[in-house]
Amino acid sequence: MFIDLSDVLLEHHKPIDIVVSTDITEVSMAQGVMPVIEKSPVHIVVKHVKQKELSIEGECKIVLKIPCDRCLEPVAIDFDIKIANHIDLDEDSQTEELDEKSYIDGYKLDVDKLLYNEMLIGWPMKILCSDDCRGICNTCGQNLNKGTCNCEDTSLDPRMSVIRDVFKNFKEV
Template identity: 45%
Template sequence: MLIDLTNIANSEEKIIHAEVPYKPEVFSSALGEFPIMGKTPVSLEIRNKGNRKLQIAGKMSFEAVIPCSRCLEDVSVRIDMDFEKSVDMKLSASEKIEELDEQNFIDGYNLDVDKLVYGEILINWPTKVLCKADCKGICSTCGVNLNLQTCDCDITDLDPRMAQIRDIFSKFKEV
């Protein structure tokens, strides 16, 4: 969804409030695709701070289905976002590059709300999601979910650098 910023960029101290629906049903990134279950509209306040500088503040929350980091079971995670961005509308494209300004959500005098929200979701995405605090994960040998059942696999995890020493001890046991 695009919001035209022409009127506010030319009127100092002007404020615009907008409720914009966030339409994507799936969040896609390098990590994969995650269904978005519930979501609130993006609540925006765009304020002209003078000298063609804009302050964009927004709020949104949504619920995404993310696999548990240990057992890979689906977990419903609520993500609340509050963000604030400053935009200098008088900078040219070359000046933005020089200042390393990576605001890809502004194109000319249009604010792309979907790109703005996508960037904020990436920033607020949880690094680790657990289905429960004491999640046992999956067996590294047979792949069974250890929260649901046990397996008969040998779970001694030895450092591969210690393999030589283990071999020496196993020879002594045979004698």
């Protein structure tokens, strides 16, 4: 979805104030593709600041399905996107904020790219299905929230380490 910014540049006192829909259906990251399971309409307000400077405000809610860091089960994560950006269309895009302006194409505002950027900026550090997610077994891949498996990790078994310590003490004597 593109918004033509030239209107607000021609008529400075007439801000663009519209509600559009986004075409984003998924976000692809190194970990995989996260589908959009819910999205609200996008409210965008573009105001003229001075010369070719514009302020862009936006609001939208997007819900993505992202795998849990521990057990890989998909979790619904809400992104409450609130945009308050300031751009200068005259600014040489080679200098700074190259990424920030990637959602501007000539005099067009790429709403999807703008939202995409915001989601990446606000990406949660940790995705967990619950705080006490038990993850998956490293040996057999069993989801340990759903059941146990028969793999015994002896290196972490406290009883084994006691025996090991006793054995070590014997040798040292």
